[in-house]
Amino acid sequence: MKRTKPIQALLILVLLFVSCGGADSDKGKAHRAVIQGVKTEQVHKMEVDEYYRTSGTVKAGTISDVACRVMGTVTSIKVKEGDRVSEGDLLLTIDDRDSEQRARAAREAYAEAQSFLGAADKNKHLAELTYERYKNLYDDKAISAHEMDEIETHRDVAASEVARARAGVGRARANMEEAEITLGFTKVKAPVTGIVTWKDIEVGSMAVPGRVLMRVEDTSSFRIDVSVDEKMSGRLEPGMSVYADVEALGGRLDGTITEVVPAVDPGTRSFLVKIGLDGEGLKSGLYAS
Known part of the structure; x- marks a missing residue:
């Protein structure tokens, strides 16, 4: 009898668990609702806008700030605030008398340098012809070596004069171009196409390099x-x-x-x-x- 009691207890415990499991299963089935008339959609990943507000x-x-590059008195102003301009349009002018005088002198110096170069070229050409003629005489022993040396020296001097004249033309051209550029700075032009939104200069005022006008x-x-x-x-x-x-x-x-x-x-x-x-x-x- 003692051996049958534990077995009976075990059987009862197993039956209780089975009964409880079955009850829960039946209970779940009894309360499961069936929903009709509802459409389902598949979920997709998508990007959405992210908002960050600032002002x-x-x-x-x-x-573009317009400034002058030479100092001088403003002689004319061609525009006013609100005017539309195109790139390169004349905005104002600065007294150009001094700049024009320097440019004129530079042009004259350049012309003189070119004239000097032309004369030096002619002298060099003549010296080379003379050298060739005297060389033939020297080969024929018609003149002395000393005389030939003098002719050769004269030819070399003429060549050096041409080189010096050519360098002078280069310097004169550079000075003339610089003077022309400075003269051009007396005419202040629009750097871009747009609208004049601000002006701080009047006729008769002194324009200073670097000052925004x-x-x-x-x-x-x-x-x-x-x-x-x-x-x-x-x-x-x-x-x-x-x-x-x-x-x-x-x-x-x-x-x-x-x-x-x-x-x-x-x-x-x-x-x-x-x-x-x-x-x-x-x-x-x-x-x-």
């Missing part, structure tokens, strides 16, 4: 320069597409990153990004975000 001011793609903006393209948080470093690169909201134009414009300056400003913890904009009605100074 900046619209500016022309190319901004006007500003011309090339309005064929525009951009905004924005500061971007350092956490975006490495995530932006030229060619990426961005959007810009320009409130004054009442719409969103397409833009493209044209340059990413990698250096981070330690004060603001940000770096500079330049964005080219496409759109009608853009003007320098508009706010964009």
Whole structure:
């Protein structure tokens, strides 16, 4: 009897486990709902836009500061702020009397140097003919060696005079070209095609080399320069597409990153990004975000 008790207990325990498992299975089957009328779609990976908002001011793609390269009194101004100019258009003139005088003197010196070279060439040619004639006489023993030496020396001197005259022509030409360039600097011309957006000179004022007199903006393209948080470093690169909201134009414009300056400003913890904009009605100074 003692041996049968453990076996009976084991059988009861196994039956209990089987019964419990069957009950759970039946319970799960009883509560499983069947949903009808619902369509399913396959999940696909896709890229989504990431948004980072910053702001900046619209500016022309190319901004050229116009400065003079010679000192003098401004004698005329041909444009005003807001005027459209083409590359090479005359913007203003500076008193050119001194420059013109130096250029005239340089031209005369160049002409004189050329004349001297022409005379030296003729003298050299004559000296060479004389040398050949006397050499024949010397070969025929019609003249002495001393006389032949004198003729040869005369020929060599004539050749050196030509070389010196040719060098003088080179120096005179360089001086003349420099004087002409300086004279040309008295006429200040537009460096690019665009609009005169700023002017800080009047007729009668003294123009000083290096001083900015006007500003011309090339309005064929525009951009905004924005500061971007350092956490975006490495995530932006030229060619990426961005959007810009320009409130004054009442719409969103397409833009493209044209340059990413990698250096981070330690004060603001940000770096500079330049964005080219496409759109009608853009003007320098508009706010964009």
